Amino acid sequence: MQKKGYKTLLITTDPAPNLSDIFSQQIGHKITAINNVENLFAIEINPDTASEEYRERIIAPMRKLLDEKNIQVIKEQLNSPKSMKKTGRKIEEILQCGNEWHSVYNPNVVMRG
DSSP states (O other): OGGGTOOEEEEEOOSSOHHHHHHTSOOTTSOEEOTTOTTEEEEEOOHHHHHHHHHHHHHGGGGGTSOHHHHHHHHHHHTSGGGOOHHHHHHHHHHTSOSSOSEEEOHHHHHHO
């Protein structure tokens, strides 16, 4: 798709930096343009980082209202198995950027599927 001029994003949630290896460049947890390939971008979502970003977005407004003890209680609740969908939320955030991306591929799903 990117060869046809469509802006394309590759997403991986694999803890190994496989896209960085494939493209011989540092990609990491932020959307990164692939060197020398027009319209191709990638992100290696780190589940731990995505979880922390999610928790901080939830907790940040509460810091003005609650003491540290209550903040810790909320953090513990956000670490529960019911709230462990942060990686999915990170992908949702990327997709909610409007029509910025014509195609989004998750190599983890493609390789397994």
